[in-house]
């Protein structure tokens with residue numbers, strides 16, 4: 001017996017024990033896998049002459065045996081070798097990425113919580129976790145006490161059987177199987193309390209599930225269905241009585257249960273939302289409904305149908321290097337490519353969907369794709385359609401849009417950043433940021449609409465959390481003047497704003513940056529006067545700080561805080577923080593030009609002045625460092641020498 005990996009086992013337990021609301025999707029998952037396996041063989045046949053497929057070769061078969069309590073899903077697809085069985089079914093999540101670990105911890109915790117309260121019902125997020133890792137196959141254990149997979153890889157002579165009761169581990173042994181493909185045999189659980197599993201052992205129950213969840217699977221999903229017919233009494237047979245009850249006999253006939261009519265060819269008004277949702281979940285292996293369904297039907301010189309979905313949450317690997325964007329590409333209902341990258345711009349990489357055009361040639365290959373003008377025309381339409389649908393969602397269903405933005409908003413910002421602002425006209429209106437004044441997410445247009453009279457710029461601050469940012473002296477100094485500030489908490493925000501530079505002809509200004517142009521003439525004069533009058537003090541302070549800052553100056557904007565750190569030049573403190581965490585040494589070396597700004601109206605400034613006038617150079621130096629370190633803390637930056645800082649404070653308290 002081979003053991004499941006620990007993390008797999010935890011997830012498996014969680015799934016088997018806590019998610020029972022939607023057990024019936026197991027069949028959809030198995031049929032999707034079967035369909036994928038047939039796709040793989042079909043693809044192979046396009047390039048590999050040794051694969052000879054006949055028209056009816058690729059079918060999916062569902063069967064049940066009431067007495068043995070089994071349901072079998074069979075495909076004639078690509079099958080799996082011994083190694084593939086081990087790799088694909090031996091672990092649940094093939095990725096040991098950070099996301100996986102985090103999600104798994106959360107799942108474990110949730111499972112623990114649920115246990116504690118004696119509850120069985122899962123929180124929505126545990127469903128999310130399971131869906132996120134494509135544990136499709138394992139959903140079989142929600143209804144089965146044992147799962148046996150008999151498979152033979154295409155081109156191999158040896159079949160293998162994988163078997164597991166879903167508890168500790170699994171076995172893999174040699175097996176017999178005629179053709180290539182896979183049979184998944186579930187031994188259905190016994191009924192338990194009000195859990196009725198018997199419906200999966202009926203023709204009616206299985207047909208229902210196939211129609212509901214797998215109607216649009218490309219391959220015929222077939223079952224041997226029971227029929228009855230009247231037995232006609234033989235003519236003139238002895239004892240034939242015209243008035244006797246008719247006799248019936250039972251016979252079986254192979255039926256195709258799913259409609260297979262491509263859903264994308266149907267008009268949107270004729271398709272129920274539910275049908276779209278089921279298609280999405282079955283086709284794209286998601287457990288959650290999409291947040292938006294988008295269709296395009298184009299006719300004319302270039303005819304095509306597009307059916308796209310905005311997922312309701314990001315797949316776990318969206319931001320990983322391995323993530324592949326793309327839409328499925330069909331030519332007259334025949335799949336040509338399962339992820340056609342050319343159909344989606346990077347910033348819409350999260351979209352899932354299908355493009356079908358009879359006008360595309362079947363033998364379109366990766367190499368010729370980029371030069372295919374028809375494909376480019378479709379891609380252009382796809383992009384503009386996504387943009388317009390997102391715009392509609394932004395204006396018509398804000399709640400859904402905010403959820404969308406939480407998941408995929410960073411991608412839009414990256415789109416602006418990586419295009420050096422070229423995409424800003426299209427994407428910037430879709431962005432949302434947290435408004436300090438309105439205390440909610442707003443678009444840049446909404447920010448400007450609510451802007452104070454005469455406000456000439458868009459102000460923003462970047463940091464880790466809204467809560468903390470809203471209290472930063474540089475933020476309050478701007479909000480204190482009645483101006484709103486966008487509180488940006490994503491690493492990409494500032495980079496995005498810097499490439500945009502402006503929006504609707506208003507400059508985007510970081511409140512912690514240099515000159516905001518907000519101070520009055522009187523402020524400026526006062527600051528200049530204070531600078532001149534205290535030239536000695538500033539010189540002493542600058543010396544005390546050495547190369548930690550480029551300048552110590554009187555602030556024209558601080559109101560309550562005694563001092564604050566700002567940065568002059570293009571690199572802000574927040575950007576420096578982000579760069580310092582990048583793996584790239586060059587990025588790490590990028591430093592901001594720090595300025596220690598002092599509030600000349602603050603009592604602490606008086607203290608410093610007196611120390612300077614009294615010739616107490618040591619005190620000036622100590623206090624300057626205290627102020628500097630304090631300002632670092634407010635900025636969320638690490639203090640250079642925490643021990644020295646703490647000692648200096650104790651010294652003061654003595």
Ligand code: ADP
Nearest residue numbers: 033034037079080088134135136137138182285
């Ligand atoms: P997913 O389908 O999301 O990748 P699953 O847990 O459902 O996740 O399946 C894991 C892997 O096992 C699949 O990616 C596929 O490689 C393999 N697999 C599952 N079912 C079949 C099948 N019927 N035929 C061939 N391979 C299969």
